Amino acid sequence: MAGIRDDAAVKSGGESNPLIIPVLDDPITISEVEQLARRRLPKAVYDYYSCGADDQYALRRNVDAFSEVYVLPRILRDVSLVDTSTTIFGWTTTLPVAFAPSAMQKLADAGYEALVVTVDTPVLGNRLNERKTPLILPPHLRLANIKNANATKSGEPTVNRLLMDARTAEQAKEILKKAKKTIHSPELTWDVLSHLRRSTSMKIILKGIMAPEDARLAVERGADAIVVSNHGGRQLDCVPSTLEVLPQVAKAVDGKIPVLFDGGVRRGSDVFKAIALGADLVLIGRPVIWGLGYKGQEGVETVVNILGRELSRTMALAGVSSIADIKKAAVHMTREPIGVSKL
Incomplete structure (x- = not known):
């Protein structure tokens, strides 16, 4: 049927899987x-x-x-x-x-x-997929609302992302201390x-x-x-x-x-x-x-x-x-x- 794809069949080169909805x-x-x-x-x-x-x-x-x-x-x-x-x-x-x-x-x-x-x-929620597959903005995009306010370099995670990935309470406190006003405000x-x-x-x-x-x-x-x-x-x-x-x-x-x-x-x-x-x-x-x-x-x-x-x-x-x-x-x-x- 025109316009319908079954990717499983395309990738395998074989017959389509009847359990897969095209x-x-x-x-x-x-x-x-x-x-x-x-x-x-x-x-x-x-x-x-x-x-x-x-x-x-x-x-x-x-x-x-x-x-x-x-x-x-x-x-x-x-x-x-x-x-x-x-x-x-x-x-x-x-x-x-x-x-x-x-x-x-x-x-x-x-x-x-x-x-x-x-x-x-x-604070940001605990988004596991984001932590395991970090999003790195391409060079032509930036977070306009915090331009020049974040100490991280291009290609590095933001302070919010570092805080979300903190493994201990002490580590989180240190990140907050350095972040100042560059993160979501808990106040x-x-x-x-x-x-x-x-x-x-x-x-x-x-x-x-x-x-x-x-x-x-x-x-x-x-x-x-x-x-x-x-x-x-x-x-x-x-x-x-x-x-x-x-x-x-x-x-x-x-x-x-x-x-x-x-x-x-x-x-x-x-x-x-x-x-x-x-x-x-x-x-x-x-x-x-x-x-x-x-x-x-x-x-x-x-x-x-x-x-x-x-x-x-x-x-x-x-x-x-x-x-x-x-x-x-x-x-x-x-x-x-x-x-x-x-x-």
């Missing part, structure tokens, strides 16, 4: 986009983007959690015109999907309207919001909220929005999936500010489920990277188109014709959402 050169799922990107990216680069912390339970939990939420189909409803557009911060988009902030992308002149503050990285508190308010007129979005109490504090302290995120499972491995905490976080916010969501989204139906459970906007991170690795801008457009068609189809089969009509009653969770209980 991957389309013209992918029709996000999973296929990832497989194609993996073939094109150097191992260190793929590992950097794909790995999670420790045993990667949180990474897998983010994806698997969607299989424990079911969409309840409704029948005999007019879904001849399904509208997937939504509005946030006065900006209308054709899909309730945006690109999550992802490190190591070279960006310029993008017309930023909001400042996203990552609040869940006082940030809620006062950072006041400081940022004095420094910028942009909207301030806090990324990395998992606890309902932190969501309430974000509202009280004046954040313009929050992102329910566990950093793609790259920080603390023994955390719940973002989908499991989303309903309680959204309940804590109580509609006062937008709730953005990321973590494990691989299908348009995942977008539907996240919105039903309280998200105003869904962010995708790794799928964008896979699209770039697969075919640059065209690859990213492929990812967006796949999610758009899947979302539209899910809405029609669920009897929903607009994003505003996606309510919690449209889905069923097999487990109770996770929140923080008072002792």
